[in-house]
Amino acid sequence: MNVNNIIALGRTAEIISYDNQHILKLFKEDMPMNLIISEFNNTREVYNIGIQCPKPFEIIDYVGRKGIVYKRITGITMLRSIIEDPTNVIAEAKSLADIHLDIHQRLVENLPNQKELLAEQIKHAPLITNQEKDKVLKKLSELSDDCKLCHGDFHPDNIIYSEARHWVIDWMTGMKGTPAGDVARTYLILKLGRISDEIPKEVYEFISQIRNQILENYIKEYLKKSNISMNEVNNWFVPIAAARLGERIPDEEKKELIEVIRNNL
Numbered sequence: 001m002n003v004n005n006i007i008a009l010g011r012t013a014e015i016i017s018y019d020n021q022h023i024l025k026l027f028k029e030d031m032p033m034n035l036i037i038s039e040f041n042n043t044r045e046v047y048n049i050g051i052q053c054p055k056p057f058e059i060i061d062y063v064g065r066k067g068i069v070y071k072r073i074t075g076i077t078m079l080r081s082i083i084e085d086p087t088n089v090i091a092e093a094k095s096l097a098d099i100h101l102d103i104h105q106r107l108v109e110n111l112p113n114q115k116e117l118l119a120e121q122i123k124h125a126p127l128i129t130n131q132e133k134d135k136v137l138k139k140l141s142e143l144s145d146d147c148k149l150c151h152g153d154f155h156p157d158n159i160i161y162s163e164a165r166h167w168v169i170d171w172m173t174g175m176k177g178t179p180a181g182d183v184a185r186t187y188l189i190l191k192l193g194r195i196s197d198e199i200p201k202e203v204y205e206f207i208s209q210i211r212n213q214i215l216e217n218y219i220k221e222y223l224k225k226s227n228i229s230m231n232e233v234n235n236w237f238v239p240i241a242a243a244r245l246g247e248r249i250p251d252e253e254k255k256e257l258i259e260v261i262r263n264n265l
């Protein structure tokens with residue numbers, strides 16, 4: 001293993017080659033240990049119920065940082081696949097919806113509760129007033145409870161294609177809850193999310209152009225194949241946007257999330 005042998009850069013971690021069969025997701029120094037443990041436990045749980053995700057092996061210390069050893073998946077992410085062949089964008093967006101629908105069919109027990117997690121994040125959210133937080137929390141309390149598997153950060157960079165199969169990665173925010181909330185989160189990420197600060201500018205601009213196409217086709221397909229209405233998804237936008245304010249995202253995106261919150265409170 002060599003810390004310079006980086007396979008991919010994530011927002012929370014560097015992915016380095018561990019050996020031929022494994023990678024190490026080496027978290028940034030300031031990543032809280034409880035979140036790393038959550039990712040490990042959540043991934044183990046979803047792996048055990050048969051979701052196709054890389055098997056997590058152990059949490060280790062390396063160069064003074066914490067990392068999770070995972071099975072290595074050789075392939076490319078859905079995002080990369082769209083960038084390499086944008087003519088496939090509609091088919092890819094439909095696959096994104098299908099994979100999400102499949103996740104939402106599973107009932108789960110041993111994962112954090114969506115509304116409890118969101119409430120905690122909203123209470124600690126920066127940039128909005130306490131009065132606004134109270135209103136957001138009230139809206140959240142009126143939303144439905146459910147026990148479906150939700151990913152919590154479902155987007156085309158968290159899916160890896162390998163030998164005609166897909167693998168869903170990055171389960172740090174996995175939870176049990178209401179699928180409409182998980183769809184609202186994907187919707188806001190596709191609409192407002194800066195996919196990575198570290199990609200070249202021209203790639204970034206190109207992604208922004210096709211982002212809308214992914215969003216439109218994803219949501220159309222998801223709603224068509226589920227019994228969820230756009231109205232139900234809309235109801236989750238405010239709490240989901242407020243909860244996201246505390247994440248490592250660019251200031252521009254935070255401004256847009258605040259607009260979503262203030263326009264809908």
Ligand SMILES: Nc1ncnc2c1ncn2[C@@H]1O[C@H](COP(=O)(O)OP(=O)(O)O)[C@@H](O)[C@H]1O
Pocket residue numbers: 007008009010011012013015023025054070071072073074077157158160169170
């Ligand atoms: N098990 C794996 N095998 C191969 N590549 C991986 C694996 N896990 C992650 N990656 C690569 O690393 C990138 C970032 O991983 P991810 O877990 O999503 O980190 P982050 O939490 O920082 O988003 C992925 O988009 C993918 O390209």
Ligand SMILES: [Mg+2]
Pocket residue numbers: 010011157158170
């Ligand atoms: Mg990721």
